[in-house]
Structures are given as C-alpha cells and as structure tokens.
Amino acid sequence: MAAKPAPAETQPCWSCGSMGAAHFCEACGRVQPPAALDYFAFFGWPRKLNIDVAALDKDFYQLSRKLHPDLNARAGGQEQEWSLEQSSMLNDAHRTLKDPVQRTQYLLKLEGVEVEEQSKSATEQARATGQMKKQIVPPDLLEEVFELNLQLEELRLQKKMGEDDPALSEEVGRRKLELEEKHEALLEELKKVWASWDAWIDRGDGEQAVAQDERKHALDKMVDVLNRRNYIRNLVRDVSAALES
Amino acid sequence: MSYSDKVIDHYNNPRNVGSLDKSSNDVGTGLVGAPECGDVMKLQIRVNRDTNVIEEAKFKTFGCGSAIASSSLATEWVKGKTVDEAMAIKNMDIVKELSLPPVKIHCSVLAEDAIRAAIGDWKKKQETAKPVAVEAQ
Numbered sequence: 137m138a139a140k141p142a143p144a145e146t147q148p149c150w151s152c153g154s155m156g157a158a159h160f161c162e163a164c165g166r167v168q169p170p171a172a173l174d175y176f177a178f179f180g181w182p183r184k185l186n187i188d189v190a191a192l193d194k195d196f197y198q199l200s201r202k203l204h205p206d207l208n209a210r211a212g213g214q215e216q217e218w219s220l221e222q223s224s225m226l227n228d229a230h231r232t233l234k235d236p237v238q239r240t241q242y243l244l245k246l247e248g249v250e251v252e253e254q255s256k257s258a259t260e261q262a263r264a265t266g267q268m269k270k271q272i273v274p275p276d277l278l279e280e281v282f283e284l285n286l287q288l289e290e291l292r293l294q295k296k297m298g299e300d301d302p303a304l305s306e307e308v309g310r311r312k313l314e315l316e317e318k319h320e321a322l323l324e325e326l327k328k329v330w331a332s333w334d335a336w337i338d339r340g341d342g343e344q345a346v347a348q349d350e351r352k353h354a355l356d357k358m359v360d361v362l363n364r365r366n367y368i369r370n371l372v373r374d375v376s377a378a379l380e381s
Numbered sequence: 382m383s384y385s386d387k388v389i390d391h392y393n394n395p396r397n398v399g400s401l402d403k404s405s406n407d408v409g410t411g412l413v414g415a416p417e418c419g420d421v422m423k424l425q426i427r428v429n430r431d432t433n434v435i436e437e438a439k440f441k442t443f444g445c446g447s448a449i450a451s452s453s454l455a456t457e458w459v460k461g462k463t464v465d466e467a468m469a470i471k472n473m474d475i476v477k478e479l480s481l482p483p484v485k486i487h488c489s490v491l492a493e494d495a496i497r498a499a500i501g502d503w504k505k506k507q508e509t510a511k512p513v514a515v516e517a518q
Contacts, residue, residue: 259472259490262497269494273414281421282412285443363416370419 159222160202167203167219174246175229184337185243185330189234196230237365240326240358243333249355273367281371284311288378295381305379312375315368322365329357384446385480391450396457399439401425406510409503411495415487420444422452424495426459426467428503433463440495447485451475451492464500 150168159178160167176183179195203222232238262269273281287308294301333354339347384392400423401408407428414421420443427437438456442449454475459467475481475489 256472256487256490259494263471263493269497273416275412278412278414278421281414281419282423282441282443285421289443367414367416367419374419 159199159226165202167215167222169218170221170225173225175232175242176246178225178229179233182337183243183246184334185239186327186334187233187239192230192233196226199226236323236326237362240330240362244355244358244362247355249359273364277364277367281367284308284315284371284375287311288374291378292381308375308379312372312379315372315375319365319368319372322361322368326358326361326365329354329361333358384450387479388446388450388481391453391479392446395440395449395453397439397453397460398441400441401427401437401439406506407503409499409501409506411498411500411502413491413494413498415444415448415491418444418448418487420448420488420491422448422491422495424452424455424492424499426499426503428464430507433465435459435462435464435467444491445485445488447479447481447488448491450479451481451488452495454478455492455496459496464503467496468500470496 150166159170174183179192179199181187200223203219203226232242258269287304291301291304291308294304332350336344336347336350336354344351401410403410403425405427407430409426409428411424412421413424422440422442422444424440425438426435428434429436438459440452440456442452455470458470458474470493472486472489472493475492476486479489481489
C-alpha cells in the first residue's frame with residue numbers, strides 16, 4: 137500500500153490549487169494544513185485491524201521524509217508549522233497503529249466504546265432487572281487469580297519474616313509462566329476477532345447498516361479479550377514484584 | 382489522590398475479613414473482579430433459612446484501599462439485613478459513605494456486584510436444595 141492522500145478529506149492544494157492534496161500536494165509537493173483525521177484516515181486506510189505492518193512502516197517513512205520540519209525549514213513559517221503538526225500526528229498515528237493492542241484500543245475509542253462505563257451500566261442493568269450480572273472475567277480465571285493472590289500474600293509474609301519456602305516460590309514461578317502463556321494466547325484470540333471486524337468494514341455502506349449486530353458483537357468481543365488480557369498482565373506484574381522482593 | 386478518613390479506617394481495620402464454608406448450604410459466595418485495575422473480591426454470607434436474614438458476612442479482597450474499604454463496608458451493611466434488603470444496596474450508597482473520588486467508583490461497583498453474586502449463589506443453592514419448599518413460607 138503506497139502513501140496516498142485520504143480521499144474523503146482531500147482539499148485543493150493551497151499553493152498550486154491542484155486536487156489530490158492531503159498531507160502534501162502530489163503536484164507541487166507543498167505541505168498542507170493538518171486536517172482533523174483519525175489515525176487510520178491519516179494513512180488513507182479503512183478502519184481495519186488486520187493491517188500490514190511492513191506497509192505501515194513504509195508509508196510512515198515515506199510520509200515522514202516529506203513532512204519532516206527540517207526539510208520544510210526554508211518554506212516559511214506557516215508551512216513549517218503545518219509540517220511540524222503533521223509530523224507529530226504522523227508519529228502518534230504510526231506508534232498507535234503499529235502496536236496490536238494499542239491499535240485495538242484506539243479503534244474501540246473511535247467507535248465510542250467506553251470500557252469502564254460498560255461495567256457500570258451492566259451493574260445498573262442487573263440491579264433494575266434483578267438478573268445476575270454477567271461478569272467480564274470468567275469464573276475460573278477469577279478463582280485462579282484469587283488463589284494466586286493468596287499464595288502471593290503468603291510469599292510476601294514469609295519474605296518479610298526472613299523465611300524461605302523454595303516450594304512456594306517454585307509453585308508461584310510456575311504459575312507465572314502459565315499466565316504468560318495465557319497472555320500470549322489472548323493476543324491470538326484478539327487477532328481472530330479482528331477478522332470479523334474487518335469483514336464488517338468490507339461489507340460497505342449499504343450492508344453495514346443491516347449487520348449492526350455483527351459490528352456490536354465484534355466490538356464486545358474485543359473488549360472482553362482486552363479485559364482478560366489486562367487482568368492477566370496486572371497479575372503477572374504483581375507476581376514478578378513478589379518474587380523479586 | 383488522598384483517601385478519606387473512612388477509607389483509611391476500613392483499610393487499617395478491615396471488618397469481617399475471612400471466609401465461610403463455601404460448600405455449606407446456607408452460605409452464598411460471590412467472587413468478582415475488575416479488569417480495569419486487576420482487583421479481585423470475595424464476599425460470603427451466611428443466611429438464616431427461616432428468616433432470610435444475613436447473620437454473618439466475610440470478605441477477602443486483593444486490591445487498592447478503596448476496594449478493601451468498599452467490601453469491608455459492604456459486609457457491615459449486609460449483616461442483619463434480609464436478603465431482599467441487601468439486594469437494595471447500591472454502589473452510590475458506598476461512594477457517598479466512603480467519599481470515593483470518581484476514579485474509584487468502580488471499586489464500589491465491584492462491592493455491589495459481590496453482594497449480588499453472593500446472594501445469587503445462595504438463592505441457587507436454595508432452589509436446588511428444597512425445590513418444593515417455595516410455597517411453605
């Protein structure tokens with residue numbers, strides 16, 4: 137995928153008036169004023185999650201060469217300022233889209249999903265209907281987290297008392313490895329959800345409207361996987377701290 | 382961010398820490414977690430089967446001071462209440478009592494979830510234990 141202007145936002149070049157200018161003019165090469173674009177649109181890409189990272193890097197380097205403020209230093213104040221703003225947005229966009237988790241979180245934000253808000257409204261719904269709230273974290277994972285926390289507490293206490301129980305340290309270390317594997321596996325699970333999201337994007341305007349539940353299902357699933365992954369990541373961090381203390 | 386005096390009090394002197402026999406028929410167990418912060422909270426109740434009054438409540442929470450205080454307060458509040466009264470406890474009651482700041486509201490949500498989960502578990506046990514006794518009250 138070559139660097140190209142975002143079609144929807146294209147304005148005529150302020151300098152030469154030719155069409156096809158997004159970040160810079162394709163005809164005369166002058167830097168254009170920054171447009172209010174999301175990071176996907178900044179690269180002229182649809183909001184799809186399974187992206188070609190090599191192509192992203194290539195577009196990034198191409199654009200950053202053309203937009204670099206040093207290269208536009210002689211162009212005059214206004215154009216240099218634009219190039220500074222464009223470069224800074226380019227860096228943010230590249231960093232965010234390159235990382236699979238950040239990319240997913242960014243998409244959720246763009247699509248208006250507030251993760252914490254969801255948990256609160258689920259509680260309110262449970263209260264209103266008298267139904268049990270569906271927990272975000274599956275019960276078996278919760279049990280595991282609780283058990284491991286009990287062991288960590290024991291481990292910290294022992295260390296504080298200057299005692300050492302190699303069997304406990306070993307057990308906790310083994311569980312840490314299991315958690316790290318789970319953490320990796322959840323990334324693969326996330327990538328599977330990307331496929332269904334991307335399929336929805338590919339449906340195009342007319343069909344997207346009738347397939348709203350597909351969209352919602354994919355977004356919910358992404359939140360679910362990210363939540364579980366965060367949980368495990370925090371736990372791994374706590375385990376590491378307890379083992380090293 | 383600083384904790385309110387009430388949070389600090391519950392944190393330093395948590396009420397009702399411990400556990401009840403999970404397998405006992407009159408005990409309900411709620412185990413809930415908040416993925417945003419990695420907190421995990423276990424709340425257990427022992428219910429009098431004649432009066433439906435919660436006679437004992439225990440908790441164990443791994444999490445921040447606000448999560449510990451919220452669950453500690455929750456055990457205090459449910460004790461002496463009937464199951465239905467306990468179901469009426471709302472997270473915002475806990476927020477007010479403990480003066481929790483907005484970033485800690487999810488701790489109170491967790492405590493409300495824990496109460497509901499514990500009661501839900503107890504109710505499930507009652508249904509399976511005495512399926513025909515519903516009309517006997």
